[in-house]
Amino acid sequence: MHRSWPAVKGVSEPTTNTLLIVGGLFILIALVATIFPVFLDILKTAALDSADLVAKELSELVTVSAAATGDMQITYNPSNLKYDVDIKDRILQVDVQRTPDSHESSAAKIAVDVEDSIQKVSTFNVIKSGNEISIPVGGNNIKKISQISIQGS
């Protein structure tokens, strides 16, 4: 079947082609401009809830809690994913199962003596009470406590 471009009186075929290309390019640029922020947002989310970043941030929060001169609690909620955390020998290990097929694992250093292990947690409560630092599941009820809440992605 023979098809041709719609006839436009007074406009030659090369001009029609050029107009179509310019129009196509305009649509593509508009599409990229629309998709790009969404794409960056997905990228940012993927980076912020990664096991690597959670391990680094949580290890810093555990260490820096030792700098508090009184009792305090830091609540850290990186994402809705469920993380497994194991702290031993001043190494904090984070494991996360993003999908049934993808498993991420990362470790980070801490500078103080803390030993703890928690499973399937999305919100962490770093508690300093006296000279003890712990990450109990569900937090703790300490009187005269300073609370800091950190929300992730």
Add this chain to the structure above:
Amino acid sequence: MKKLSEIKFGRKGVEFGIPMVIFTVLSLALVVIFAYLFYFQFFNIKTTVNEADVQRHAYTLANVVLSSNKIVYDNEGKIYRGIFDKTKLDSLNSNAGPLFSNLGYPASSTQITVEDLDSDTKWSFGGDGPQSSVPIQAQQKTYQVVFPITIRISVTEIHAGKMTLQLTEKSLA
């Protein structure tokens, strides 16, 4: 009925071909650009975090030292952050064990220098963190931070000073 060789396609190939080729090339280019950006953006974020490890550790450790009752003045359980006790500094100068026995990153070395800016007195001591239980990188990095402090000489005398903390460590592999 016409034979296939007799059918004239005219300039159909030319008219439809050029835009199709351009759009195909543009689409491919877009896919490549997206893949490139995705990979390198993600890679860059991870690299930045890794590169800042020693710096962040140095600042965090310095903050913990500024609040440690092994070095700062404390009275009746109250810790005076940032006010170093001269008696404790003298003691740490000869034996830094009490400060570093439960403080320090694995596979790292910390050196602290406290300067009394009013009397030009210096205290210098250091310690090593424990061995890492997980693999570490061969290359070690050093970062130094400086914090303003005060030094409690006696009940009536307080001097201005500065604390320099130098952290040398090997990052996790």
